[in-house]
Amino acid sequence: MATTARAAGVVASPPAWPRRAADFLGRAWRAYWEYRARHAAVLLLRSLDERTLRDIGVTRGEIESVVYGAPRERRRYYCPSGCS
Numbered sequence: 001m002a003t004t005a006r007a008a009g010v011v012a013s014p015p016a017w018p019r020r021a022a023d024f025l026g027r028a029w030r031a032y033w034e035y036r037a038r039h040a041a042v043l044l045l046r047s048l049d050e051r052t053l054r055d056i057g058v059t060r061g062e063i064e065s066v067v068y069g070a071p072r073e074r075r076r077y078y079c080p081s082g083c084s
Contacts, residue, residue, distance in 0.1 A: 041067045 045053070045063045053059060058066055 038067050 042063055045058065045067070046060075050060070053063075
C-alpha cells in the first residue's frame with residue numbers, strides 16, 4: 001500500500017476529471033433533448049395543412065430552415081431554450 005506525505009494543514013483538491021466528465025455528459029444530454037425538440041417541431045409543422053402554414057407565415061419548403069436555421073436570421077424562428 002502506497003502512502004503519500006502531505007504537509008500539515010494542506011488539503012489535496014479533488015481530481016478534475018469527474019467534474020469535466022459530468023459537464024460533458026450534461027452538455028451531451030442537453031444537446032440530445034434539443035435535437036429531439038427540434039425534430040418534434042419539424043414533424044408537427046409537416047403535419048399541418050397548407051392553410052395553417054400560410055396563417056403562421058411559413059411555407060412547406062421553409063419548415064427545416066425555420067427550425068434548424070440560425071436564430072434571428074428570420075422574423076420567425078424556433079428557440080426551444082427560451083430565447084428573448
